[in-house]
Amino acid sequence: xxxxxxxxxxxxxxxxxxxxxxxxxxxxxxxxxxxxxxxxxxxxxxxxxxxxxxxxxxxxxxxxxxxxxxxxxxxxxxxxxxxxxxxxxxxxxxxxxxxxxxxxxxxxxxxxxxxxxxxxxxxxxxxxxxxxxxxxxxxxxxxxxxxxxxxxxxxxxxxxxxxxxxxxxxxxxxxxxxxxxxxxxxxxxxxxxxxxxxxxxxxxxxxxxxxxxxxxxxxxxxxxxxxxxxxxxxxxxxxxxxxxxxxxxxxxxxxxxxxxxxxxxxxxxxxxxxxxxxxxxxxxxxxxxxxxxxxxxxxxxxxxxxxxxxxxxxxxxxxxxxxxxxxxxxxxxxxxxxxxxxxxxxxxxxxxxxxxxxxxxxxxxxxxxxxxxxxxxxxxxxxxxxxxxxxxxxxxxxxxxxxxxxxxxxxxxxxxxxxxxxxxxxxxxxxxxxxxxxxxxxxxxxxxxxxxxxxxxxxxxxxxxxxxxxxxxxxxxxxxxxxxxxxxxxxxxxxxxxxxxxxx
Ligand code: FAD
Ligand code: NAP
Numbered sequence: 324x325x326x327x328x329x330x331x332x333x334x335x336x337x338x339x340x341x342x343x344x345x346x347x348x349x350x351x352x353x354x355x356x357x358x359x360x361x362x363x364x365x366x367x368x369x370x371x372x373x374x375x376x377x378x379x380x381x382x383x384x385x386x387x388x389x390x391x392x393x394x395x396x397x398x399x400x401x402x403x404x405x406x407x408x409x410x411x412x413x414x415x416x417x418x419x420x421x422x423x424x425x426x427x428x429x430x431x432x433x434x435x436x437x438x439x440x441x442x443x444x445x446x447x448x449x450x451x452x453x454x455x456x457x458x459x460x461x462x463x464x465x466x467x468x469x470x471x472x473x474x475x476x477x478x479x480x481x482x483x484x485x486x487x488x489x490x491x492x493x494x495x496x497x498x499x500x501x502x503x504x505x506x507x508x509x510x511x512x513x514x515x516x517x518x519x520x521x522x523x524x525x526x527x528x529x530x531x532x533x534x535x536x537x538x539x540x541x542x543x544x545x546x547x548x549x550x551x552x553x554x555x556x557x558x559x560x561x562x563x564x565x566x567x568x569x570x571x572x573x574x575x576x577x578x579x580x581x582x583x584x585x586x587x588x589x590x591x592x593x594x595x596x597x598x599x600x601x602x603x604x605x606x607x608x609x610x611x612x613x614x615x616x617x618x619x620x621x622x623x624x625x626x627x628x629x630x631x632x633x634x635x636x637x638x639x640x641x642x643x644x645x646x647x648x649x650x651x652x653x654x655x656x657x658x659x660x661x662x663x664x665x666x667x668x669x670x671x672x673x674x675x676x677x678x679x680x681x682x683x684x685x686x687x688x689x690x691x692x693x694x695x696x697x698x699x700x701x702x703x704x705x706x707x708x709x710x711x712x713x714x715x716x717x718x719x720x721x722x723x724x725x726x727x728x729x730x731x732x733x734x735x736x737x738x739x740x741x742x743x744x745x746x747x748x749x750x751x752x753x754x755x756x757x758x759x760x761x762x763x764x765x766x767x768x769x770x771x772x773x774x775x776x777x778x779x780x781x782x783x784x785x786x787x788x789x790x791x792x793x794x795x796x797x798x799x800x801x802x803x804x805x806x807x808x809x810x811x812x813x814x815x816x817x818x819x820x821x822x823x824x825x826x827x
Contacts, residue, residue: 329400330355330760330767333418333774335409336428337361338368339742340732342388343749344426349391349401351757356400358422358774359392362408363462364786364820365794366392368430370742372461375496376511377503379810384742392788404775405786406821412783413774415699419728421777423768424756427700427718428731431692431709431738437488440688441623447474447632448624451493451689458500458521460514460813462820472520474685483532486635486660488621489689490538491546497687498534499554502561502611510808514815532611535660539620539640539651541573542595543581543588552591556598561611567599569617573642580646618642619658620651624686632686635660692738710737716752717759727759790824797823 330352334341337359345357365371367385374381392403409415409429418425434450437443449467457467477483485501487494500508505522513521538545542565545552556563570592582592595615619637627633637658640651694711696704703711703718711730712719721728731752732745740748778785786794797803798811805812814820 330424331422332357332424332426332756333422334359334426334428334731335418336368336430336732336734337366337388337403337405338428338430338732339370339384339388339745340430340735340749341426341428342367342391343745344428344731344752345401346391347750347753348756351753352760354400356402358402358404360407360409360413360774361403361405362429364405364817364824365791366403366405372456372459373493374459374742375455375500376459376513377499377508379511381742382512382810402775403788403791404778405791405824407774407778407783407785410697410699412781413778415697415728417777418774421768421771421774424727424729424760426716426729426731426752426756427697427711427734429694429697429734431694431733433693433695433709434688435691435693435709435738437688437690440488440621441636442626442632443624443688445624445626445632446470446630448686448688449474451487451489451497451687452692454497454687455493458513458517460512460517460815462815462817465815468516468520471517471685475520477530481530484685485532485534486686487534487536487689488538488635488686489546489691490536490540490544490617491689491691492548492551494536494538494687494689495547495551495555497689498536498613499551499558501532501534502555502558502613504560504610507559509805512810512813514813515805516815530610533614534611535614535616537616537619537621537637537660539618540649541575541578541617541642542570542615543573543578543592544642544649545591549587549590549594552594555613555615556594558611558613560609561613562609563598564612564614565595565599566614566616567596570595570599572618575642575649577644577646577649578642581649584646616660618651619660620653621660622657625659635686692733694734694738708737710734715755717755727756729756784821784825786821786824789827793823793826794820 332348332355334345334357341359345359349357367388370382370385391401407413409418434452449470453464453467456464475483487497501521508518582588618640620640621635622638623636624632625634625636637660638653639656639658641654642649643652644650693709700711705712711734713730713735716729716731716735718728718730729752731749736748775785794814798813803812
């Protein structure tokens with residue numbers, strides 16, 4: 324029906340949740356216009372800027388998402404517009420006036436606060452999110468490079484100590500990237516400017532990097548998954564160390580029940596027990612060592628010069644509670660995290676001095692991302708969880724006389740779940756939208772200027788799909804890549820991306 328004005332839908336954020344929401348809406352609302360807006364000139368959120376560069380099979384999901392935006396010339400109505408920061412470049416109110424439905428899928432772009440750890444603002448401490456964004460070439464995180472370079476300065480004996488706080492997969496990603504050799508990272512899409520700083524390799528036989536990954540609970544409660552853990556045990560030039568005494572401490576009656584009842588926990592227990600027997604620490608000639616430490620809660624970042632991190636004081640914890648909900652309780656025993664090789668249980672046996680100190684190069688805090696409220700969403704923001712309050716994706720109380728407002732992905736449910744989790748999540752939001760549109764008393768909004776024209780009219784420079792494709796092609800070009808295996812050499816500067824994207 325030529326008179327039918329199809330629904331107009333805006334999706335804010337082009338990460339997995341935005342793309343899956345677009346995909347399922349498109350399949351159900353044929354002929355509707357769906358515009359996906361992102362604040363970056365490039366799409367796909369954490370697939371590009373979070374997923375580890377050495378997991379190319381995961382990043383391949385980009386190929387599926389590409390097909391959504393291809394072929395706009397054939398009356399295809401799904402558009403990508405990058406370099407558009409909703410809340411700043413265009414307000415949420417403006418969007419809601421232009422579209423029948425707005426879906427917020429802008430992810431979690433902040434950190435779970437860690438100011439409960441004393442001195443959390445010392446130099447040498449970064450959130451894992453900042454570190455990950457930087458090694459993935461995110462255009463807003465160039466500033467991290469000089470800090471990492473400074474932090475990775477060797478001690479006079481050629482050693483480097485890095486502590487990663489948290490036992491999730493992001494923590495393991497950080498540890499693995501730091502422990503891999505240049506040869507292992509060369510065929511990945513890690514940005515060259517980051518590889519050159521992270522690279523530990525020279526022929527200096529004395530050089531040794533130690534990465535300690537510490538968590539407040541035991542090995543049975545780790546938030547990491549077995550595949551990611553196994554990768555850490557199989558690195559070319561890194562030893563993986565687990566302390567048998569810490570595994571024992573974590574084997575409470577409740578943990579034994581968790582091991583017995585849950586297959587992945589059982590496999591995790593076996594893998595770590597085997598690793599604790601087979602690793603002999605310092606007898607290795609390998610360049611890096613990864614220590615996975617349990618039942619340690621960081622309580623203070625310490626400094627000797629008043630400005631930079633020297634070591635971390637951790638409190639030994641014990642597990643309390645029932646199987647499936649055990650928590651970490653402080654024991655009062657302190658340890659200054661010592662990232663030296665410690666497989667002989669000497670720290671556990673030796674009670675005095677109770678606090679040991681060792682110069683640390685760097686700490687990465689990996690205790691989770693957190694969603695923020697962009698302007699216009701404050702009324703629906705749940706500060707504690709960092710999400711927008713919703714019921715099956717419908718933002719509560721948002722209806723007013725404007726179109727419906729919905730949410731999808733990490734912003735809807737919090738910063739957990741893999742890419743695939745966003746499929747069922749997006750379907751849930753799409754079902755709410757379809758339900759509302761079917762029973763809607765409103766008609767589709769009248770055609771107005773396109774969002775592209777509106778943004779141009781404001782003097783802004785949105786990047787359309789063809790613009791992104793120019794950036795993509797340049798990143799993949801042979802003369803840019805380090806070698807034939809590297810999928811792409813990312814352009815890490817927004818200005819440089821825009822220069823290409825806007826040159827038609
Ligand atoms: P995001 O992917 O964060 O997308 C949000 C998008 O919104 C971004 O593109 C952002 O630029 C945009 N945006 C933000 N603010 C605005 C604004 N104001 N206006 C317009 N746009 C805005 N899952 C796996 O399956 N395998 C893995 O190996 C894996 N590795 C991961 C590694 C890391 C470090 C992290 C943090 C997560 C990883 N995940 C992995 C999980 C996966 O990345 C998430 O499940 C998924 O990205 C969440 O999707 P999202 O769309 O909700 O958020
Ligand atoms: P996560 O899985 O939620 O892990 C967070 C870690 O931080 C947990 O070990 C948690 O310990 C700890 N923590 C939280 N608050 C703390 C506090 N106050 N003090 C001390 N420790 C604290 O988060 P993530 O690692 O950021 O990962 C986010 C999501 O992305 C996850 O779903 C993950 O699976 C996914 N992801 C997947 C992959 C992959 O598939 N390869 C890679 C990366 C990320 P407690 O358990 O004790 O709370």
